[in-house]
Amino acid sequence: MSDVSARHAGTPPHYAMVKQMILARIGSGEWPARHRIPSENELVASLGLSRMTINRALRELAADGVLLRIQGLGTFVAEGKSQTSVFKVRNIADEIRERGHAHAAQTVMKDEVKATPELADELGVELGAPVFHSLVIHLENDIPVQLEDRHVNPALAPDYLTQDFSARTPNSYLSAVAPWTTVEHTVEAVLPAPWEAKLLAIARSDPCLLIRRRTFAGERVVTAVRLLMPGGRSRIESRQGASMT
Known part of the structure; x- marks a missing residue:
């Protein structure tokens, strides 16, 4: 899948689709709280999207308190939305x-x-x-x-x-x-x-x-x-x- 490919009317942007995929896995329990999700490089390889697209999806979910990014350790599913109030x-x-x-x-x-x-x-x-x-x-x-x-x-x-x-x-x-x-x-x-x-x-x-x-x-x-x-x-x-x- 290419970030520069033409989008059909009504199709969400790729970063939004990545966010939906992550939220679906968290909602289903496949990725529980404190679970380490795949790295940016792993998501780029598995989804065929650009690093910028993956980074934006992870960044916005971290800002929303869904994910917690820890330097040197990776990105984890946050416990509820307490991270947003902390930060x-x-x-x-x-x-x-x-x-x-x-x-x-x-x-x-x-x-x-x-x-x-x-x-x-x-x-x-x-x-x-x-x-x-x-x-x-x-x-x-x-x-x-x-x-x-x-x-x-x-x-x-x-x-x-x-x-x-x-x-x-x-x-x-x-x-x-x-x-x-x-x-x-x-x-x-x-x-x-x-x-x-x-x-x-x-x-x-x-x-x-x-x-x-x-x-x-x-x-x-x-x-x-x-x-x-x-x-x-x-x-x-x-x-x-x-x-x-």
């Missing part, structure tokens, strides 16, 4: 203030860099194209709680580097100028690099939680960010009521 895209400044604490941000650097092969793939830009890079430390009551290492597509946020991130977080600014339609997360436990440990004022041996996030506006990637949080200073909470439908 809501929220402004860290709002979260800290809601706890009655003071938020502050220190901008370590803002710069324009050339896209490496990895960055070009993440942001969907040409190799060597200019991209924006920022490094911001978020503090709660003067204690570092998050290191935000972010790359931004200049085409979607051309004034990014002129912003004052001590007054407005990158998340808040980007949500206003390029509202996201899809978000992709992976999460893992890591040890910080020496420079990261120094910025977070922790020991090199202190475990951290790393969330990698990409946000999309339509088909275009707005930003790719690494959010590094000391394990002893942060936690992820989720609360969701039972569906009444």
Whole structure:
């Protein structure tokens, strides 16, 4: 099956058909919660579709809380839809203030860099194209709680580097100028690099939680960010009521 083949009127796009296939297997119980589904490469080979098509289907199902993508491990069937509530895209400044604490941000650097092969793939830009890079430390009551290492597509946020991130977080600014339609997360436990440990004022041996996030506006990637949080200073909470439908 080719992505560029002509579609009959009323036929859903290929990525939607992939989503329907996955949802059908989950609904039938063939793929239960915590089941590891076939990889992108395996789905490309078995379905005869492009990697971009498969990736979009998996990305949207992950954003809907149906699938959970874990870096280095694969893609799994999520337990219910709790993953979406865990990984809501929220402004860290709002979260800290809601706890009655003071938020502050220190901008370590803002710069324009050339896209490496990895960055070009993440942001969907040409190799060597200019991209924006920022490094911001978020503090709660003067204690570092998050290191935000972010790359931004200049085409979607051309004034990014002129912003004052001590007054407005990158998340808040980007949500206003390029509202996201899809978000992709992976999460893992890591040890910080020496420079990261120094910025977070922790020991090199202190475990951290790393969330990698990409946000999309339509088909275009707005930003790719690494959010590094000391394990002893942060936690992820989720609360969701039972569906009444």
